[in-house]
Amino acid sequence: xxxxxxxxxxxxxxxxxxxxxxxxxxxxxxxxxxxxxxxxxxxxxxxxxxxxxxxxxxxxxxxxxxxxxxxxxxxxxxxxxxxxxxxxxxxxxxxxxxxxxxxxxxxxxxxxxxxxxxxxxxxxxxxxxxxxxxxxxxxxxxxxxxxxxxxxxxxxxxxxxxxxxxxxxxxxxxxxxxxxxxxxxxxxxxxxxxxxxxxxxxxxxxxxxxxxxxxxxxxxxxxxxxxxxxxxxxxxxxxxxxxxxxxxxxxxxxxxxxxxxxxxxxxxxxxxxxxxxxxxxxxxxxxxxxxxxxxxxxxxxxxxxxxxxxxxxxxxxxxxxxxxxxxxxxxxxxxxxxxxxxxxxxxxxxxxxxxxxxxxxxxxxxxxxxxxxxxxxxxxxxxxxxxxxxxxxxx
Ligand code: NAD
Numbered sequence: 001x002x003x004x005x006x007x008x009x010x011x012x013x014x015x016x017x018x019x020x021x022x023x024x025x026x027x028x029x030x031x032x033x034x035x036x037x038x039x040x041x042x043x044x045x046x047x048x049x050x051x052x053x054x055x056x057x058x059x060x061x062x063x064x065x066x067x068x069x070x071x072x073x074x075x076x077x078x079x080x081x082x083x084x085x086x087x088x089x090x091x092x093x094x095x096x097x098x099x100x101x102x103x104x105x106x107x108x109x110x111x112x113x114x115x116x117x118x119x120x121x122x123x124x125x126x127x128x129x130x131x132x133x134x135x136x137x138x139x140x141x142x143x144x145x146x147x148x149x150x151x152x153x154x155x156x157x158x159x160x161x162x163x164x165x166x167x168x169x170x171x172x173x174x175x176x177x178x179x180x181x182x183x184x185x186x187x188x189x190x191x192x193x194x195x196x197x198x199x200x201x202x203x204x205x206x207x208x209x210x211x212x213x214x215x216x217x218x219x220x221x222x223x224x225x226x227x228x229x230x231x232x233x234x235x236x237x238x239x240x241x242x243x244x245x246x247x248x249x250x251x252x253x254x255x256x257x258x259x260x261x262x263x264x265x266x267x268x269x270x271x272x273x274x275x276x277x278x279x280x281x282x283x284x285x286x287x288x289x290x291x292x293x294x295x296x297x298x299x300x301x302x303x304x305x306x307x308x309x310x311x312x313x314x315x316x317x318x319x320x321x322x323x324x325x326x327x328x329x330x331x332x333x334x335x336x337x338x339x340x341x342x343x344x345x346x347x348x349x350x351x352x353x354x355x356x357x358x359x360x361x362x363x364x365x366x367x368x369x370x371x372x373x374x375x376x377x378x379x380x381x382x383x384x385x386x387x388x389x390x391x392x393x394x395x
Contacts (some may be wrong), residue, residue, distance in 0.1 A: 001387050003082055005374045007171065010278040012085075012372040016381070017389045019373020020088035021095075027055060027304040028096055031062045034308055039064030039316040040133035040218070044120065046071045046111050046203060049086030050371065051274035052222050053137030055303035057093065059311050060133065067103035067128055071111050071120055073140075077387040085275075085372045091391045098392060103127070105393040112143045112199050114206075121210045123395055130214040134207065136200045136221040139276035143194040146202070154194040155238050156280050157183035163232040166350065168285040170278070170364050175352045178281050183238045195242035197221070197249025204253050204264070217262040218315060219253060221246055222269050225331060226286070227340050229347055233282050247327060267310055267328040272303055273367035284364060286343070289350065290334060291360035293342045299333045302367075306330050 006014045043060040047053035048070025060066040070093075074086040082088075090106050097104035105123060109116040124131055143152045157180055167178040183191070200221050207213050223243045226234050234240055246266060253264035271277065271287050278284055294300040301309070314320055314328050323329050333339070346358050355361050369375040 001080070001082070002382060002384055003387070004381065005369055005372060011275070012369070012374075014082045014372065015085040015088055016373030016379070016385070017083070017088040017091070017387065018379050018385060019370070019376050020085050021092035021373075022376045022379060023370055023373060024054070024058070024089050024092040024096065027058045028062050030304050031059055031308060034063065034312065037064040037312045037316055039311050040066045042066060042128045042131045042214070043068045043133040043135065044071070044124065044131045044207075045069070045135040045137065047137035047139065048072050048106070049074050049090050051137070051139070051276065052269060052303050052307060053135060054086070054089055054093070055307040056135045056137060058304060059307045060135075061093075061097050061102050061104060062100070063308060063311060065102060066133070068097070069120065069123055069128070069131075070104070070106045071116060072106070072108060073110060074108055077389070082387045083389065087391065088373060088389055091389045094391055094393045105395055106391055107395050110144070111138055112140075112146060114146045117203060117206045119395065121206060121212055124207075124212045125210070130212050131207070132214040132217050134204065134217065134219040136203065136219065138199070139274070140194060143199065145193065152190040152193040154191040154242070155183055155187045156233060157181065157187060158232045158237045159183055159188060159241070163237075165229065165232070165282050166285055166347070167282050168288065168355065168361065170284045170288070170361060170368065173352060173355045173361050175285065175350060175355055180233060180281060188238050188241055191238035192242045192245050195239060196245030197252075200246065201249050201252060204256065208256065208260070213257070213260060213262065215260045217257065217260060218265070219262070220265045220267055220310075220315065220328070221250070223247060223266045223327065224271065225268050225335070226271055227335075227343065229344070230282055230286050234280065239280075247325070250326070265315070265328050267314070268331045269306055270301060270331045270334045272306070273364055273371065274303070275371060278368060285350065285359075286347070288355070288359040288361045288364045289343045289346045290339070291363045292346070292358065293339050294333065295360060295363065297339070299339070301333065
């Protein structure tokens with residue numbers, strides 16, 4: 001099939017297997033150029049196929065030589081449809097891990113379900129015995145509760161009052177004003193049920209009860225804070241409530257892991273283009289301005305640089321510094337005063353007329369299409385490619 005990008009709003013419904021493989025390869029190459037990390041040895045990554053979870057898996061495997069099991073929810077190719085990007089990413093990751101002699105297996109299915117937790121535990125018992133790191137990097141718009149069967153949907157809305165601000169259609173660079181109505185109590189609760197910490201805690205309890213957590217196990221989940229401009233729709237909105245819950249859950253998990261001396265952290269990461277973040281209103285415009293400022297001052301990072309730093313300079317050092325409420329911060333460069341001041345100045349000025357000049361909307365678009373394997377210079381997108389790519393280690 002000749003595969004071109006087909007977009008619908010903020011999603012791309014096609015993915016290119018060779019481009020996704022290139023995306024994974026570039027991340028592996030980056031990690032290989034850095035020093036080896038005295039890090040984890042047996043790792044479970046929940047949400048391992050794209051974004052921060054994929055980068056975590058690559059750092060664990062290629063930066064620390066760890067065996068990895070990845071859990072995700074992706075689709076293989078069918079008839080005239082390509083597989084999803086996360087499917088192709090994982091196929092490429094597993095191929096490279098196998099070639100390097102690094103154990104890697106994957107489980108595709110709903111991580112919120114008991115069934116997938118049980119399958120994962122069986123696989124750990126069979127192949128790894130125990131894991132010493134659990135990365136929880138799920139981003140999902142919905143969750144079916146495994147006990148009650150209730151279906152929850154998350155929403156990206158402010159709380160308490162309307163929020164009006166600038167936003168961009170990153171495909172055509174049109175800047176407009178958006179007003180988002182506040183969420184009601186039910187929407188807040190549903191968002192917390194999907195993106196809060198309950199499922200992370202359920203994973204950790206299931207793993208602990210099954211005896212597959214090593215003594216001194218570490219677990220980490222990801223959060224975001226961001227600047228004033230996005231607070232109403234992010235940190236003080238529905239998703240922020242979910243993140244508050246996730247952060248509080250880290251403390252519950254530490255308590256539960258006391259007997260085996262386990263550690264549980266939330267790491268606050270940088271705003272980056274991923275399939276999930278492109279769905280959030282206002283955020284893509286902020287990211288376009290942030291990229292401009294951070295690229296100009298040489299501090300720009302992508303998922304892989306962020307996750308390398310998380311492992312090498314935070315999680316696996318003797319001097320792990322936490323913020324005042326106990327979180328790991330790798331959003332330090334994004335949140336620097338001078339960076340935020342510059343972004344705020346640009347924010348006030350930005351319009352459809354000047355967006356190409358004063359923001360890195362082009363870089364945003366490039367990153368967005370790269371998520372789906374498009375826009376790599378060395379790939380001929382007019383060539384026919386086989387969309388049916390298998391994942392060697394899928395269980
Ligand atoms: P992403 O969309 O790239 O990845 C989500 C992962 O979750 C994928 O592997 C997907 O397959 C998996 N997934 C979704 N639903 C699933 C289900 N039901 N069962 C199994 N797997 C499922 O997202 P991301 O941006 O990398 O987000 C990961 C975490 O990082 C989230 O907690 C997010 O809030 C956080 N974070 C993101 C940013 C950002 O700017 N992107 C910044 C800071 C923190």
